[in-house]
Amino acid sequence: MKRQWHFIFMFFFIFNSSNAQGLLDKKAPLFTRQDTLRGSITKERAWWDVKNYHLDIKVNPADSTISGTNTIKYQVVQEYKTMQIDLQNPMNINRVIQDGKVLKYSREGNAFFIELIAPQTKGIIKELTIFYSGKPKVAINPPWDGGITWKKDANGMPFIASSCQGLGASVWWPNKDHMYDEVENMLISVNVPENLTNVSNGRLISVKQLKDGTKTYNWYVSNPINNYGVNINIGDYVSFSERFKGEKGDLDCTYYVLKDNLAKAKKQFQDVPRMLKAFEHWFGPYPFYEDSYKLVEAPYLGMEHQSSVTYGNGFQNGYRGRDLSGTGWGLKFDFIIIHESGHEWFANNITYKDIADMWIHESFTNYSESLFVEYYYGKEAGYSYVRGIRKNIENDKPIIGQYDVNNEGSGDMYYKGANMLHTLRQIVNDDEKWRNILRGLNSTFYHQTVTTKQVEDYLSQKVGIDLNSVFNQYLRDTRIPTLEYFFKDNQLGYRWTNCVTGFNMPVKVALNGKEKVLQPKTEWQTLSSKSENPKLEVDKNFYVASFNITE
Numbered sequence: 001m002k003r004q005w006h007f008i009f010m011f012f013f014i015f016n017s018s019n020a021q022g023l024l025d026k027k028a029p030l031f032t033r034q035d036t037l038r039g040s041i042t043k044e045r046a047w048w049d050v051k052n053y054h055l056d057i058k059v060n061p062a063d064s065t066i067s068g069t070n071t072i073k074y075q076v077v078q079e080y081k082t083m084q085i086d087l088q089n090p091m092n093i094n095r096v097i098q099d100g101k102v103l104k105y106s107r108e109g110n111a112f113f114i115e116l117i118a119p120q121t122k123g124i125i126k127e128l129t130i131f132y133s134g135k136p137k138v139a140i141n142p143p144w145d146g147g148i149t150w151k152k153d154a155n156g157m158p159f160i161a162s163s164c165q166g167l168g169a170s171v172w173w174p175n176k177d178h179m180y181d182e183v184e185n186m187l188i189s190v191n192v193p194e195n196l197t198n199v200s201n202g203r204l205i206s207v208k209q210l211k212d213g214t215k216t217y218n219w220y221v222s223n224p225i226n227n228y229g230v231n232i233n234i235g236d237y238v239s240f241s242e243r244f245k246g247e248k249g250d251l252d253c254t255y256y257v258l259k260d261n262l263a264k265a266k267k268q269f270q271d272v273p274r275m276l277k278a279f280e281h282w283f284g285p286y287p288f289y290e291d292s293y294k295l296v297e298a299p300y301l302g303m304e305h306q307s308s309v310t311y312g313n314g315f316q317n318g319y320r321g322r323d324l325s326g327t328g329w330g331l332k333f334d335f336i337i338i339h340e341s342g343h344e345w346f347a348n349n350i351t352y353k354d355i356a357d358m359w360i361h362e363s364f365t366n367y368s369e370s371l372f373v374e375y376y377y378g379k380e381a382g383y384s385y386v387r388g389i390r391k392n393i394e395n396d397k398p399i400i401g402q403y404d405v406n407n408e409g410s411g412d413m414y415y416k417g418a419n420m421l422h423t424l425r426q427i428v429n430d431d432e433k434w435r436n437i438l439r440g441l442n443s444t445f446y447h448q449t450v451t452t453k454q455v456e457d458y459l460s461q462k463v464g465i466d467l468n469s470v471f472n473q474y475l476r477d478t479r480i481p482t483l484e485y486f487f488k489d490n491q492l493g494y495r496w497t498n499c500v501t502g503f504n505m506p507v508k509v510a511l512n513g514k515e516k517v518l519q520p521k522t523e524w525q526t527l528s529s530k531s532e533n534p535k536l537e538v539d540k541n542f543y544v545a546s547f548n549i550t551e
Contacts, residue, residue, distance in 0.1 A: 031405040037084070037111045038168065039354070039406030041180055044084035044113060048074045050176050050183045051125065057173065058191040058214075059198070059234060061158035064150050066091075067133035068191075070174050074127070076120045083114045083128075086170035086177035091134035093174060098128035110170060136172040139163055142300035147171050151299040153236060153258050158196060160234040161298040161310060166355060166408060169227035180353040180449050182224040190232055191216040197237040199256045201230060201308045202291045221307070222290045224447045226351050229306035233296045238262055244276050244293070247285040251276065252292040261297060264315040269295060271337045278375035279342060279368065284439040287349035287447065295337065302336040304343030304365075311336050325388030329373045329381050342368035350445045350455075356401035357452045358408045359475060363399075363417025364441075370418065379431075383541055386422045389415045390543065395478045400452060410478075419543040420474040426541050427506055428463055429517075437462045469503045474543075476500075483507060483520060483538055486550040492529040492536065496520045498545075508539035 036042075050072060057068030072085075087093055088110040096103040096114050105114040120126065137147035143163035148171075151159045162172055170177040190198040194215045202221035209215055221230075233256070240262070241254040253272055257265040272295060276286060286293065291307040298310035301320070313320060313336035323330030346364035367386065374382025392415040399417060401409035410416075428434045437459070444458060452475070460467040473481055477500050485494040492511065496503045504521050512531045519525075538546045 029402075029407070031402070031407070034109045034111075035405040035407070037108065038086070038177065040404040041178060042084055043080070044082050045176060045178060045181070047076065047078045047080035047120070048083060048176075049077050050074050050181050052185055052187075053175065053183050054187040054189070055173055055230070056187075056189040059160065059232065061150065061160060061193065061196075061234070063135075064138070064148070065133065065135050066148070066172055069129050069131050071127060071129045072175075073125060075125050076122050079120055079122055081116045081120055083116060084176070085112045085114060085130060085174050086110055086168065087112060087132060087174040088137065088168065088171045091132060091136055091170075091172070091174075093130055093132045095131040096128060097131075098126070103128070112174070130174045132174050137167075139300070143303045149299045154260060155236065157236040158193075158234060159236075159258070159299045160232070161300065162231045162233075163298075163300060163303050163310070165228040165303065166406070168406075169230055172232075173230075175227055177227055179226055179351060179355065182226050182351065182447075182449060184224050186221040186225060186230070188219040188221070188230065188232075189216055190219075190234070192234050195236070196234050197256070199233040199237065199294065199296045199308060201225060201306055223288050223306075225306050226348065226449075229304070229348055231303070231305040231308055231310065233298055233308070233310060235297070237297070240266060242273070244273050246276060246289075247280050248289045251286055251289055253294070254292060255295050257297040261315065265297070268315040268334060269337070271334045272341070274333075274376065275338050275341050275372065278372045279345060281375060282368070282371045282435060282438055283345040284442045287344055287442065293341075293344075295341075302340045304340045304347050304361075306344065306348040309337075309340045309344070311340070313337070324392065325385045326391060327384045327388040329377065329385040329388070330369075332377065333369075333372060335369070338369055338372050339365060342372075345442055349442055349447060351449045353449045353451055354403050355406055355408045356403045357450075358401070359399045359413040359417045360450065360452065360455055362413040363421060364438075366414040367418035367421045370422070383422075386418055387540065390419055393419070395480065397478060399475045416474065416543070420470075422541060423474075423505075423543050424459065424463065424467070424470070426508060426539060427465070429508075465506075469500055470505050472500045473503055473505070481505070481544050483509075483518075483544055483546040485536055485546065485548055487529060487534040487536075487548075488550065490528060490530045492527045492534070493524050494518060494520050494527070494536075495524045496522050497547075507542050507544065510537040510539075511535075 052073040054071040105112050139147035139149045142149050146163040146167045149161050153159045164171050168177045188200040191214050192198050198217040200219040202219045205220045206218045237256040238259045239256045244251040255269050288307045294308045296310050298312045301312045303310045318331045319335040342365040347361035352360045370382040370386035373385045397410045399409045399413045401407040425434045456471050479498045481499040482497050484497045506519050
């Protein structure tokens with residue numbers, strides 16, 4: 001029997017039902033009390049809503065230490081007197097003060113429980129200051145295994161940066177380290193040796209020269225920001241800037257690079273206005289005009305830090321010079337500039353509440369790469385790119401992780417997630433409607449934290465059909481849905497197999513050379529098909545397989 005595969009690469013393997021079920025039944029990972037404290041909305045977190053942080057720290061390259069304070073302004077949601085603050089070993093809290101009084105606290109692993117003295121009356125705004133210090137975890141393989149990177153540039157100058165998605169911002173500063181509660185605004189004050197520059201999020205409001213040979217850089221973030229999006233970048237930087245005329249007016253764009261790389265950056269960073277033009281078209285206005293856009297050279301590949309996107313792609317196109325799609329289109333742009341900046345819309349504007357829903361960040365942003373290609377090189381170029389990245393899909397485990405334990409799902413959230421969205425676009429079959437759906441996501445959930453259900457419900461509503469089984473198939477299962485079909489007695493029989501119960505996704509096909517939309521279910525359906533040499537081809541833009549049982 002002959003299988004017709006609708007992917008670029010032939011080594012994709014379709015799991016039969018028993019194989020897939022066996023994969024899904026693999027022993028679940030063991031989670032600890034620390035995982036729960038890190039990943040759940042504990043009662044010590046739920047009673048207060050963070051309003052403002054003032055992170056005021058000294059970064060000392062000589063001994064790789066960070067010390068300082070975080071002053072937290074919060075609103076009491078319900079009366080309670082124990083506050084959970086997260087700070088990971090080997091960092092340590094030294095003192096906590098509220099209303100001039102020193103507070104008692106206890107430590108359980110990476111969580112500190114502070115016992116408050118003052119009445120915590122519902123609705124009031126309170127403030128406390130945490131003093132802390134230590135040598136934060138050194139990043140082993142940033143940004144994936146993050147922490148603080150302590151390096152030196154080619155001239156022997158310190159080159160330092162933070163990266164902490166998943167691991168948590170509490171690896172280097174004390175905070176309410178759960179994604180559900182974003183701080184509304186933030187002041188970031190970073191003291192460094194006077195021959196270095198610190199770049200953080202938002203706008204630089206002042207630089208203070210101190211008598212001890214150091215400078216303090218004060219950055220103000222006026223928009224809500226997630227914890228891992230907060231960053232420090234310290235180096236022997238020079239900068240240049242431009243203004244992008246966008247949908248909301250002039251957007252300040254500033255670029256910080258090591259001084260030896262200035263000429264290369266001025267050439268390579270021309271992708272920034274191209275990115276902004278394409279993504280404002282597809283997704284709506286850049287979400288942080290008030291805080292500007294910055295691209296900052298870092299001693300690792302890059303990360304989507306809000307309004308302070310980090311870059312380490314070697315001033316070259318592709319992903320470290322490679323085309324991840326294998327189509328040639330991936331060499332038409334600088335992957336890190338396009339991908340990490342795409343996260344300003346999907347990650348920093350629309351943010352997951354729980355890291356189990358990380359696909360909301362990565363699937364849409366991975367998909368944005370193909371939309372960038374399409375904007376500049378045409379629809380078929382964009383389609384070719386997104387189909388090309390299918391070769392990177394592993395179908396190893398579900399894309400959605402386990403909730404409340406800080407557990408992310410499969411890395412397929414990138415390439416498979418993008419192809420799921422590309423498949424949805426084919427179902428919509430209306431380019432302007434699809435663009436309005438993407439823009440609508442960014443306006444409906446503007447500066448919000450969301451769940452998968454919210455995104456799924458929005459897409460089902462706007463597409464106009466119940467997509468529940470489609471999301472279950474691609475986000476919660478590892479099998480590639482297969483359109484099984486046969487020709488007999490001038491009839492076409494067809495059904496979905498290798499899929500979740502109730503899978504009913506419509507699919508475009510060419511039946512005897514004529515385009516048609518089928519509405520398969522998991523039960524056999526038939527359709528008249530009179531032809532001497534009947535033939536069915538599934539639209540290759542659907543991430544599915546097909547199997548003719550008559551061959």
